[in-house]
Amino acid sequence: MKTTLKTYITVKDICDGFVYNELEGKGLFGLSGKLTIQPEYQRNYIYASDGGKREVAVIESILKGYPIGLIYFNMVSENNLEVLDGQQRITSVGRFVTDKFAIKDESGMEQYFGGMAKDKKAKILETKLLIYECEGTESEIKEWFRTINIAGVPLNDQELLNAVYSGPFVTLCKEEFSNSQNANIQKWNAYVSGSANRQDFLECALEWVSKSNIGDYMSSHRFDKNITELKKYFTSVIDWVSGVFTDVENEMRGLEWGRLYEEYHKKSYNPTKVSDEVQKLYADPYIKNRRGIFEFILGGSIDTKLLEVRVFDETTKKSVYATQTAKAEKNGVSNCSHCAIGHDANKSKIWSLSDMDADHVSAWSKGGKSDIKNCEMLCKTHNRAKGNR
Ligand SMILES: [Zn+2]
Numbered sequence: 173m174k175t176t177l178k179t180y181i182t183v184k185d186i187c188d189g190f191v192y193n194e195l196e197g198k199g200l201f202g203l204s205g206k207l208t209i210q211p212e213y214q215r216n217y218i219y220a221s222d223g224g225k226r227e228v229a230v231i232e233s234i235l236k237g238y239p240i241g242l243i244y245f246n247m248v249s250e251n252n253l254e255v256l257d258g259q260q261r262i263t264s265v266g267r268f269v270t271d272k273f274a275i276k277d278e279s280g281m282e283q284y285f286g287g288m289a290k291d292k293k294a295k296i297l298e299t300k301l302l303i304y305e306c307e308g309t310e311s312e313i314k315e316w317f318r319t320i321n322i323a324g325v326p327l328n329d330q331e332l333l334n335a336v337y338s339g340p341f342v343t344l345c346k347e348e349f350s351n352s353q354n355a356n357i358q359k360w361n362a363y364v365s366g367s368a369n370r371q372d373f374l375e376c377a378l379e380w381v382s383k384s385n386i387g388d389y390m391s392s393h394r395f396d397k398n399i400t401e402l403k404k405y406f407t408s409v410i411d412w413v414s415g416v417f418t419d420v421e422n423e424m425r426g427l428e429w430g431r432l433y434e435e436y437h438k439k440s441y442n443p444t445k446v447s448d449e450v451q452k453l454y455a456d457p458y459i460k461n462r463r464g465i466f467e468f469i470l471g472g473s474i475d476t477k478l479l480e481v482r483v484f485d486e487t488t489k490k491s492v493y494a495t496q497t498a499k500a501e502k503n504g505v506s507n508c509s510h511c512a513i514g515h516d517a518n519k520s521k522i523w524s525l526s527d528m529d530a531d532h533v534s535a536w537s538k539g540g541k542s543d544i545k546n547c548e549m550l551c552k553t554h555n556r557a558k559g560n561r
Pocket of ligand 1: 508509510511512550551552553554
């Protein structure tokens with residue numbers, strides 16, 4: 173790969189012909205049309221999020237004469253360059269000179285580029301950028317792009333995969349799953365955490381359909397001209413969850429719905445009963461892990477481990493241990509009631525506190541509470557054998 177450092181290209185040159193696509197959230201072109209700011213393997217523009225602090229910082233740096241860092245172009249042909257690294261900064265500058273956002277001046281007043289003093293405007297437009305133009309084969313460029321990950325916000329896993337497997341499939345994927353204008357996002361957001369811009373919905377959809385083999389899936393579908401299977405699968409999972417669970421709870425966001433769909437979508441559920449049970453479990457103070465409620469119900473309300481039912485505290489355990497042990501010693505039997513009724517050597521064994529675990533006499537699932545009256549210490553073997561009822 174050949175690289176050439178260019179030091180004379182100005183903000184004005186870069187912003188000549190700048191177009192920002194509001195719908196796709198992308199800066200498109202610059203350098204009088206020669207430069208593609210956001211090739212399809214690049215991520216969406218994210219500097220405008222979080223209140224736009226990062227895009228404002230780019231402009232303030234330029235006004236103060238601070239460097240904004242190295243920028244890399246990929247030379248596709250003599251009249252066609254693509255931004256490899258620096259598209260967020262370039263889009264910030266382009267958006268500013270086309271009056272898409274304002275900065276605050278010394279007195280705290282909002283100031284758009286169009287309304288700035290001439291000398292300030294000139295300072296911005298005449299700022300020279302440090303640009304490396306790189307020439308190489310597609311695979312060289314992409315391999316290198318995959319490893320640089322320099323400056324600003326690092327690429328996340330999905331953004332890297334989008335770069336590595338760029339092509340018609342990724343383009344269609346991004347239109348559907350990375351477009352913050354997509355009307356379905358609000359619905360998806362109830363079950364999937366993250367944002368469209370950072371590819372979280374796309375990552376989730378791919379994760380589900382590929383059963384966690386995202387790279388393989390993207391590689392084998394790379395040149396597909398449709399995303400039918402991906403879209404269908406994702407929609408099936410979302411529709412299934414929202415059909416079974418009619419309540420939308422915060423704890424549902426980001427659960428492994430793909431796996432749960434595979435395991436349980438063939439079982440039938442009565443949404444009204446499910447809803448009653450969700451409400452009942454949400455009201456139960458002994459449940460520590462509310463995120464486990466949904467899988468617990470799907471599995472037939474059996475596996476209480478999923479709920480992490482609140483256990484007995486140390487004081488309770490010590491006090492129960494002391495009473496139980498004193499009584500056992502007096503009677504010459506084991507302080508584990510299960511050992512005491514056995515026929516082996518443990519029949520009269522006095523276990524130490526650290527060899528015992530607390531057990532619910534009346535199981536939590538049958539309404540038993542985690543208080544001292546419902547606590548019994550058992551040796552570890554018997555406690556395990558009794559299981560988490
Ligand atoms: Zn025992």
